[in-house]
Amino acid sequence: MNPVELSLQNCIKCNICVTACPVAAVTDLFPGPKYEGPQAARFRGSDQPMPDSSVDYCSGCRVCNMVCPTGVKIAEINAKARGGMVAAGAVSARQRLRNNLLARSADLGRLAQPVAPIANAILNNRLVRIVTESVLGIAREAPLPSFSRLRFSKWFHGRPKTVSAKRQVVFFHGCSTEYYEPRVGQAAVAVLEANGIEVIVPPQGCCGLPLLSNGEFDAARDYHASNISSLLAYAKQGIPIIGTSTSCTLTLKEEAPELLDYYGEDAQLLAAHTYDFHEYLLELLEQGELLMPRRPIPLTLAYHAPCQYRAHRIGRPSLEIMGLIPELNIIESQAACCGIAGTYGYKREKYQIGMDVGRPLFEFVNSVGGSVAVCDSETCRWQITHATGIETVHPVELLAAAYGYTGCDRVEKAIAGS
Amino acid sequence: MAGKPDVLVIGAGLAGLTAAWQALTMGKRVRLIAKGWGMTHWHAGCIDVMGEGVDDDGGISDSAGHAMAGTAAVQPDHPYAILGRPKLNEAIDSFAQLCRAYEYPLVGNAGKNWMLPSAVGAARPTYLAPETMIAGDLTDQRPMLIVGLSQLNDFYPGLMADNLNAQGIPAAAVTVDLASLREVRHLNPVMVANRFHSLTFLDEIADAIRPHLNGAERVGLPAVLGFEQPIRVKLELEQRLGCQLFEIPTLPPSVPGIRLHRILVQEIRRLGGVVQEGFEVVAAEISGSRVLRVFSEAGARQKSHAADVFVLATGGILGGGMVAAQTGDIKETIFGLPLSGVKAQQDWLSHEYFDPQGHAVFKTGIRVNRDFRPIDETGSQFAENLIVVGTTLAHCDPLRERSMEGIAVATGFWGGRQAASNESS
Ligand code: SF4
Ligand code: SF4
Numbered sequence: 001m002n003p004v005e006l007s008l009q010n011c012i013k014c015n016i017c018v019t020a021c022p023v024a025a026v027t028d029l030f031p032g033p034k035y036e037g038p039q040a041a042r043f044r045g046s047d048q049p050m051p052d053s054s055v056d057y058c059s060g061c062r063v064c065n066m067v068c069p070t071g072v073k074i075a076e077i078n079a080k081a082r083g084g085m086v087a088a089g090a091v092s093a094r095q096r097l098r099n100n101l102l103a104r105s106a107d108l109g110r111l112a113q114p115v116a117p118i119a120n121a122i123l124n125n126r127l128v129r130i131v132t133e134s135v136l137g138i139a140r141e142a143p144l145p146s147f148s149r150l151r152f153s154k155w156f157h158g159r160p161k162t163v164s165a166k167r168q169v170v171f172f173h174g175c176s177t178e179y180y181e182p183r184v185g186q187a188a189v190a191v192l193e194a195n196g197i198e199v200i201v202p203p204q205g206c207c208g209l210p211l212l213s214n215g216e217f218d219a220a221r222d223y224h225a226s227n228i229s230s231l232l233a234y235a236k237q238g239i240p241i242i243g244t245s246t247s248c249t250l251t252l253k254e255e256a257p258e259l260l261d262y263y264g265e266d267a268q269l270l271a272a273h274t275y276d277f278h279e280y281l282l283e284l285l286e287q288g289e290l291l292m293p294r295r296p297i298p299l300t301l302a303y304h305a306p307c308q309y310r311a312h313r314i315g316r317p318s319l320e321i322m323g324l325i326p327e328l329n330i331i332e333s334q335a336a337c338c339g340i341a342g343t344y345g346y347k348r349e350k351y352q353i354g355m356d357v358g359r360p361l362f363e364f365v366n367s368v369g370g371s372v373a374v375c376d377s378e379t380c381r382w383q384i385t386h387a388t389g390i391e392t393v394h395p396v397e398l399l400a401a402a403y404g405y406t407g408c409d410r411v412e413k414a415i416a417g418s
Numbered sequence: 419m420a421g422k423p424d425v426l427v428i429g430a431g432l433a434g435l436t437a438a439w440q441a442l443t444m445g446k447r448v449r450l451i452a453k454g455w456g457m458t459h460w461h462a463g464c465i466d467v468m469g470e471g472v473d474d475d476g477g478i479s480d481s482a483g484h485a486m487a488g489t490a491a492v493q494p495d496h497p498y499a500i501l502g503r504p505k506l507n508e509a510i511d512s513f514a515q516l517c518r519a520y521e522y523p524l525v526g527n528a529g530k531n532w533m534l535p536s537a538v539g540a541a542r543p544t545y546l547a548p549e550t551m552i553a554g555d556l557t558d559q560r561p562m563l564i565v566g567l568s569q570l571n572d573f574y575p576g577l578m579a580d581n582l583n584a585q586g587i588p589a590a591a592v593t594v595d596l597a598s599l600r601e602v603r604h605l606n607p608v609m610v611a612n613r614f615h616s617l618t619f620l621d622e623i624a625d626a627i628r629p630h631l632n633g634a635e636r637v638g639l640p641a642v643l644g645f646e647q648p649i650r651v652k653l654e655l656e657q658r659l660g661c662q663l664f665e666i667p668t669l670p671p672s673v674p675g676i677r678l679h680r681i682l683v684q685e686i687r688r689l690g691g692v693v694q695e696g697f698e699v700v701a702a703e704i705s706g707s708r709v710l711r712v713f714s715e716a717g718a719r720q721k722s723h724a725a726d727v728f729v730l731a732t733g734g735i736l737g738g739g740m741v742a743a744q745t746g747d748i749k750e751t752i753f754g755l756p757l758s759g760v761k762a763q764q765d766w767l768s769h770e771y772f773d774p775q776g777h778a779v780f781k782t783g784i785r786v787n788r789d790f791r792p793i794d795e796t797g798s799q800f801a802e803n804l805i806v807v808g809t810t811l812a813h814c815d816p817l818r819e820r821s822m823e824g825i826a827v828a829t830g831f832w833g834g835r836q837a838a839s840n841e842s843s
Contacts, residue, residue: 016459019608019671029606066696069454069738123813245461271718312698320421334687 003262005078010070011038017064017074022336023057030057033064036081037074044081053090056080057350059341059357060213061307071113074256075311079213080170083259088217096216097150098136102340102343103217109147109179116147124319140349143340145378151180154187156201163199168279171199172252174245175206176378184378187246187408188277189398192285194403195284195291200239203230207248212259224256230264235273244273244396247342248307248413253312266393267391276309277396278376285321293402296327297411302368303395304333304361304384306377307341318376318395324404325402329354331368334362338375340383355387362387371414421807423692425837426725428712428752429697429739431456432823434731435682435693436513437837441729442689444838448601450686451714451723455679455820462667463641463674465546465827467510467523468498469531469820473539495813497829498821500788509831510824514546520681521649525547533557535638537573537666539581539589543820548641548674551653553636554664562586563634564666565627568595569605572669573640591632594626611673613652614644624658641665641674648677668778671819691741699732699752707802712752728838730755730792731830732810734783739810742766742832743804748782753804756794758785758812776818783812786789789842790833803840807833813841 007290017026017033024032036055058078069153085091091099101108112119124126127141152173169192177185192199192325208223231241243249251366252274257267277285285288322330336356339345365373373392375381381392397408406412426439427434430452438450493499498506513522524546531543533556541556554562562582566575576590582589598619599605602686613619626652627637643651643665656663667674704710709728713720732739732751742748746763759782766779784806787793792800807829809816816822 014457014460014667015671017607018606019453019459019676025612028601028603032606035604069456071453071698148769250717274718299843305441310696311717313714315694315697323421329605 002258002263004073004080004258005041006007007071007073008038008077009290011072012070014069017072020063020336021341022061022063022339025056028056029353029392033058033078034076037064037077040091041077041081043090044084053085056085056091057353058082058292059344059350061341062311063307063335063336063403066310072260076255078213079259082215083217084215091215094252094391095390097229098215098347099210099214099343101136101139101217101344103214104205104206105175105179105210105214108285109175113147113179116149116172118187120146122126129253133348137348138346138349141386142346142351143159143382144346145176145382148180148182150182150328152178152185153201155186156199162193162198164196167195167197168239169197169198169202170231170239172202172204172207172231172241172243172245172248172274173201174243174248174378176245181378183408184394184396187394187397187405188405190405191281191396191403194405195289202284207245207251208256209247209251210343212251212255213344220256221260221262221270221342224251224260224262224267227272231270231403232266235269239273240241240275240351241270241273242280244277244376245378245392246276246306246312249274250308250312257300264381276312276314276317278321278402279312279314280319281321285324291403293325293399294418295404297325297398297402297415299304299370299414300329300331301370301374302333302365303330303374304335304338304365304378304380306375307337309376322374322395322398325398328398328402330374333361333364335364337361338380338383340379344380345383355357356385358383358387367392368417371417419687422724422726423447425449425632425729425834426451426723426727427729427731427837428452429456429731429733429737429808430457430458431731431733431808432677432678432682432826433733433738433830434729435679435686436443436481436827437729437805437807437834438686438691438733439448439516439682439689440831440834441838442686442691444835446579446838448686449723450691450693451699451700452695453738454695455509457733458541458675458679460670461675461823462542462544463548463672464534464542464551464677464818465510465823466511466543467506467545467824477807483779485759490537493813495602495785497559497811497814499574500786500790501828501832505832506824506828509828511832513627513827514657514684517548517678517681520684521647522677522681523649525549525552527552528553533583535578535641535666537577537578537668539585541585541735543822543833548665548677550641550648550663550665552664553662554638554666556582556585556587559587560635561590561630561633561820562636564589564590564591564623564638565604565630566593566640567599567759567801568593569599569602570607570610570642571605578666580637590630592627592630594623594630596622596626598622606671607640608670608671608676609693610640610642612801614648615646617654619655621653621658624655624828627659627708631659631819638664638666640668641672643673644670645673645677645680649669669813677719683724697723698733699723702753704753705802707799709804710803727805727840729833730806730810731808732783733834734809734816737809740781740782748779748783750810751802753792755784755792755800755806757782758795759783774818776815777823780817781812781815783814784810785812790829790836802842805833
């Protein structure tokens with residue numbers, strides 16, 4: 001038995017997870033982690049009928065995992081159950097089409113990014129959104145990102161190559177930096193190079209998480225296999241693979257192996273070399289090797305550690321690194337989740353649940369105010385902006401600015417306005 | 419808070435939270451990490467100091483006195499005996515003060531234990547109880563009405579009333595059906611508690627209870643009277659019903675326990691401390707007589723946590739701080755600390771479930787010296803910067819003594835202070 005299934009035996013039925021689950025708190029459509037996870041899992045044997053399809057309302061936020069006193073991997077149990085539903089044909093073809101459209105950000109990006117202005121105009125068209133809602137079930141209000149005119153990898157390879165004998169890292173940009181927010185990757189490169197680190201950006205695909213959280217395990221396995229084959233050579237040389245997208249790095253580290261039973265030596269080697277961007281910087285800091293930021297950023301900003309980040313179980317490295325920036329005052333949110341949970345909040349039947357889940361966070365962000373809010377995860381950033389009207393940045397954009405890099409428009413605007 | 423903390427507390431039960439709070443009041447940088455939420459979410463939200471052996475003029479002074487005079491005579495290493503009565507009183511009083519500052523008074527009964535009804539109607543001796551519970555005291559014979567909610571399945575007013583009647587306490591039972599809860603599947607106490615923010619809900623529940631009062635002078639409800647202002651909810655309901663109200667602890671999740679958790683976490687954060695769950699500490703690095711760091715399980719690789727002083731508050735067998743193997747081996751899970759009272763497996767449990775002597779396995783624990791530093795059987799110290807607090811300690815039997823929260827709060831309080839000063843006495 002793999003660790004996910006094994007862990008359900010640890011459940012002591014204490015109900016702590018039920019009190020923490022942000023989805024169960026706002027909707028009766030989802031009875032909560034204990035019932036869906038360790039309890040229903042006992043009835044999901046191969047020769048048993050599907051107990052209940054409400055497990056599809058689990059957003060995968062992992063808040064339950066974090067509070068469970070006995071280490072039950074509830075969110076993964078639920079994700080596997082959803083995978084089982086898809087495999088058993090219990091999810092309608094239309095829903096799967098919708099889910100796949102949402103989950104295949106790489107394919108979509110490859111097609112749409114070259115024609116970004118047109119694609120954006122289409123996606124922002126109200127009529128189009130109404131039609132996609134009724135035909136496909138993608139909520140019309142949900143915050144779809146805009147394709148960027150610039151493709152991150154193109155930008156990266158189009159610039160003069162910097163070489164460092166001292167340190168090298170592979171940058172895993174993920175789909176959002178590649179197609180929607182290259183500014184995050186540019187800031188990351190600026191930070192790494194300021195520290196004298198050579199950045200390598202090999203060809204790479206989607207990490208597969210959106211597919212995993214939609215139960216499309218076969219497709220996710222292909223992505224993971226292809227990432228292993230393109231990144232393994234670096235891992236073998238001991239070069240760290242670091243990413244600014246907290247969900248991509250979590251998938252490479254743990255989610256793909258656990259959900260897909262993908263425990264081969266290669267997958268483990270890749271996992272062992274994968275780091276969240278700030279987790280890596282924190283190691284540099286501890287070794288006394290991190291360049292200290294000097295430019296003051298006299299702002300008070302709200303920061304939300306996304307659930308995917310908390311799920312790394314590495315604390316709050318970006319909070320610690322931001323703590324080095326002179327005059328920057330960061331207030332951390334204690335809210336459980338923004339509600340978007342990857343592709344969850346884009347679905348018509350879940351949009352309102354997502355917004356209700358995120359309410360405490362939105363109230364917090366509004367109460368802190370400030371010209372921008374800070375969050376490590378892309379979909380959460382879009383959700384926060386959608387709900388509060390406040391623009392959001394990745395913590396690396398603040399660090400880059402504090403190193404003197406002026407390419408982060410949102411940060412520069414905020415500093416100028418302070 | 420960035421960088422290495424002065425004090426790292428492991429465990430988020432009452433003991434760990436109290437230790438973190440106290441180390442913070444002494445100006446230290448404190449981080450608390452825990453595998454998940456702790457016993458606060460399933461205990462009654464009262465502070466039991468010493469329930470067993472309380473006599474007519476019992477109470478904290480005497481029950482603690484009993485602990486020291488009685489228990490201490492046979493058990494001079496009991497945590498209460500290590501602390502002494504003034505320190506025990508100071509810890510418990512400070513804790514009550516903290517709760518009062520958060521508008522959630524915990525009250526003592528003039529030096530005696532309360533006798534509050536449990537969810538099955540048994541008398542439950544406890545020293546400090548939230549103001550929302552004390553009208554249920556069973557030393558007082560006034561008739562009561564026990565009210566259940568038809569959607570809240572895990573609460574049995576009939577059973578409770580029968581048991582109370584059998585003890586000579588006049589009690590009636592009713593289960594009311596609230597329209598606003600009818601559509602809810604899987605109702606739990608936390609979900610009901612969250613509804614008390616609305617006055618409409620208050621009115622609805624009062625209207626549903628009123629016709630059933632039949633001369634009852636007090637009404638017992640499952641402990642669900644909200645999180646933010648339970649005292650106010652209680653007063654509002656009392657006004658509407660014209661009689662006293664009391665909460666009865668429920669099966670988990672326990673709202674009164676969660677209130678204590680929230681108060682402590684809020685206070686820790688107010689003082690600049692960090693509380694993070696999701697960290698299962700699994701190993702430690704020790705050099706000479708010092709703990710350098712501990713390691714928690716994480717995605718792909720372990721996460722290291724360095725600190726100057728470490729406080730171990732992971733609980734006993736129940737809390738997960740110790741594990742017992744089939745072979746009879748019992749281990750403290752992080753440091754592999756030497757344990758006292760380990761018995762062969764066939765002697766772990768008494769054949770009588772309710773044996774007044776308790777079960778041997780629950781007496782297993784970590785021996786400490788006067789500074790709450792772990793020691794082995796020869797008295798030699800395991801490390802100079804490791805403090806152990808809570809029910810993981812040896813020479814006590816919190817279940818049988820009914821001293822669980824008292825030990826957690828008192829040792830957490832003084833252990834936290836000890837960690838902050840980290841001097842040897
Ligand atoms: S918190 Fe963990 S142990 Fe408790 S009911 Fe949920 S899964 Fe079970
Ligand atoms: S992963 Fe999130 S939504 Fe799913 S059961 Fe756990 S807490 Fe609830």
